[in-house]
Amino acid sequence: xxxxxxxxxxxxxxxxxxxxxxxxxxxxxxxxxxxxxxxxxxxxxxxxxxxxxxxxxxxxxxxxxxxxxxxxxxxxxxxxxxxxxxxxxxxxxxxxxxxxxxxxxxxxxxxxxxxxxxxxx
Numbered sequence: 001x002x003x004x005x006x007x008x009x010x011x012x013x014x015x016x017x018x019x020x021x022x023x024x025x026x027x028x029x030x031x032x033x034x035x036x037x038x039x040x041x042x043x044x045x046x047x048x049x050x051x052x053x054x055x056x057x058x059x060x061x062x063x064x065x066x067x068x069x070x071x072x073x074x075x076x077x078x079x080x081x082x083x084x085x086x087x088x089x090x091x092x093x094x095x096x097x098x099x100x101x102x103x104x105x106x107x108x109x110x111x112x113x114x115x116x117x118x119x120x121x
Contacts, residue, residue, distance in 0.1 A: 060104045068092075068101040072110065088113050 063071060068090070069079045083090045090109050092101040 060102065062093075062100040062102055063106075065092075065099050065101065068106055071103070072106060082109070082113075088116060 065079070069076060072079065072090075074082070079090065082088070083092070088109065090101065091105050092099045094100075
């Protein structure tokens with residue numbers, strides 16, 4: 001013998017299902033916003049990693065002038081200015097008529113230049 005649900009309970013169950021269905025679009029919108037936020041954070045993180053990957057992978061090594069310019073993000077003119085004309089200089093070594101720049105020296109240059117700017121501010 002089958003038992004039948006009471007009509008009031010069935011109506012409440014139907015109403016509850018309808019309300020749940022009404023909430024689905026807002027829940028989907030919330031999920032889309034969360035996924036979009038995660039994607040933008042992932043993009044930012046990947047950009048950050050890409051910016052510093054070379055320095056992490058190469059460790060402390062000697063670089064050619066072109067590699068040093070790229071590492072510092074400087075044009076040739078700016079690099080030459082800081083190499084020869086400013087008080088705080090980019091130091092390198094000469095070996096067989098070639099210039100070499102140690103990564104740790106380039107980092108030290110940037111830190112000392114930043115410290116000098118901070119002191120003047």
